[in-house]
Amino acid sequence: MDEQEENRTKMERATHDNDGDDDRCQRDSIPFDLALDILSRLPPKSIARSLCVSKLWSSFTTLPSFTKLFATRRSALPPSLLVTFSKNLKRFVFSFPQHQNPDGSYPPAYIYQMTNEDSWFWNHSESVHGLVLIKGIKGSVIWNPTMRRFTTLPSPTTNTNIDKGSYVMSYLGYDPLEDKHKVLCVSKQDSEQPRVLTLGAQESWRVISKGNFPLHSPIGDHHGQCINGILYYDAYLRIGDGGERRIMSFDVRSEKFTSIKLPDFYSRLQIHMIPYKGRVAIVKVASLSSINLWILKDGDRHIWKHKIFVLPLSEIDDPLRGNNLSFSGVSDAGELIFTRWSLSKSFYILYFDLRSNSIREALFEGIVGDDFRCRYGLDKFSIYSIDVFPNHIESLMSL
Incomplete structure (x- = not known):
């Protein structure tokens, strides 16, 4: 008996009352597949809490079929x-x-x-x-x-x-x-x-x-x-x-x-390597006024393409906010991410879109x-x- 079938049997037993009323228990029991489908629609915070309900509930979240179902549903959401x-x-x-x-x-x-x-x-x-x-x-x-x-x-x-x-x-x-x-x-x-x-x-x-x-x-x-x-x-x-x-x-x-x-x-x-349009690229941020990017065009022949970008800080309300920023990666949309290295009264992030050469500010x-x-x-x-x-x-x- 595989793990999923074993958990199915355990759940069916757990949903039956011990008073002998099989007909009522049969009506009240939740099919195993339906229970997994319901759980997969819950937010992760609720699923994490369910781990503390019982060993049976905790075992559901580790089933490959459940994790794949959850991943399929969440994959439609943006990162x-x-x-x-x-x-x-x-x-x-x-x-x-x-x-x-x-x-x-x-x-x-x-x-x-x-x-x-x-x-x-x-x-x-x-x-x-x-x-x-x-x-x-x-x-x-x-x-x-x-x-x-x-x-x-x-x-x-x-x-x-x-x-x-x-x-x-x-x-x-x-x-x-x-x-x-x-x-x-x-x-x-x-x-x-x-x-x-x-x-x-x-x-x-x-x-x-x-x-x-x-x-x-x-x-x-x-x-x-x-x-x-x-x-x-x-x-x-x-x-x-x-x-x-x-x-x-x-x-x-x-x-x-x-x-x-x-x-x-x-x-x-x-x-520092980043993904760029599905390829690996090297980014060098000497200063916000000079961002160098080398994109790998052909790995077999070791061919790179060099591009230079300038962060348009004039597009944000207060250009001084560009101070004390550090490079923190790239978003799934291809935007370079710059974050503050310390927190005081507010926390914001600058996203620099390489394709449109534009900048947006996100206040968290x-x-x-x-x-x-x-x-x-x-x-x-x-x-x-x-x-x-x-x-x-x-x-x-x-x-």
């Missing part, structure tokens, strides 16, 4: 923008609409707080199809913001120090064809073989054989960029007795590596106002350590 910050050993999580609102104000879709999690956020990936990879003190951690769950991944066992955080980089990828998340673990010692872990598959780390990957070591602490099932990250490729800085690409489904030569600008600075309500500070006992000083996750989708993925 959201997650904003988090830490204060007084508490981390606050906000979800805001990412789409354009005519009046420019955005009330939060939901808000919640966690305790003692702030130390996990010093290094993290972007939201990859609903999940975030965090470099924690004890190893890699997967955060599901929708389910409010943190799961520490097992450390891969090797002959060297790959299981020690300072010697490895971990990357989170997603294959949309097979609907699978995978974590790639690459040692900074280029002689060590990479490991792959498929999330939710109840399997161990797998070794990628030496014949399937070029010798390389990751550069920096950035968690890469996953675009259409391909994971990209900055690395140093071993070539003969020397080496060369490259962008490594990893096909999440086939688990094959290729290397891509960098454009001619070569910089020793950390490379309910995040640092007096009512919020009073409710959670926050002082009036500025709040730092702000993390922004564009293009977040709601997921019930369970590990």
Whole structure:
């Protein structure tokens, strides 16, 4: 008996009263498939609460059929923008609409707080199809913001120090064809073989054989960029007795590596990669007056196209608001996102549309106002350590 059939039987038994009135119980019972359909229409907040009802209810949310049904329904909705910050050993999580609102104000879709999690956020990936990879003190951690769950991944066992955080980089990828998340673990010692872990598959780390990957070591602490099932990250490729800085690409489904030569600008600075019209691109924001973008046109022939943009701050009411902004990624609509690096009396984001060379300002309500500070006992000083996750989708993925 498979898991779904077993849960179906348990639910049918649970819906029957013990008074022996089978006819009434039969009328009152809810078919299993109908119950899953009803649950899949609930908002994630309600589904998360249902985990505490009983083990039976909790088991429903982990069924592959239910998670796929939920994902299908939520996929029709636009992605959201997650904003988090830490204060007084508490981390606050906000979800805001990412789409354009005519009046420019955005009330939060939901808000919640966690305790003692702030130390996990010093290094993290972007939201990859609903999940975030965090470099924690004890190893890699997967955060599901929708389910409010943190799961520490097992450390891969090797002959060297790959299981020690300072010697490895971990990357989170997603294959949309097979609907699978995978974590790639690459040692900074280029002689060590990479490991792959498929999330939710109840399997161990797998070794990628030496014949399937070029010798390389990751550069920096950035968690890469996953675009259409391909994971990209900055690395140093071993070539003969020397080496060369490259962008490594990893096909999440086939688990094959290729290397891509960098454009001619070569910089020793950390490379920030973004998706641009379905392709990988490198963005360099020296200042808001000069935004350089290199778009990969042909990975096999290492051909890049260079574009320069200027942020039109004159289009917003107060151009001074452009100060103290940092680049925080790109939206699903192809807009560059600039956010404040601290919170005081208000929180806003600037979206720069590369196609129309226009800018829009989004003011987020309910995040640092007096009512919020009073409710959670926050002082009036500025709040730092702000993390922004564009293009977040709601997921019930369970590990």
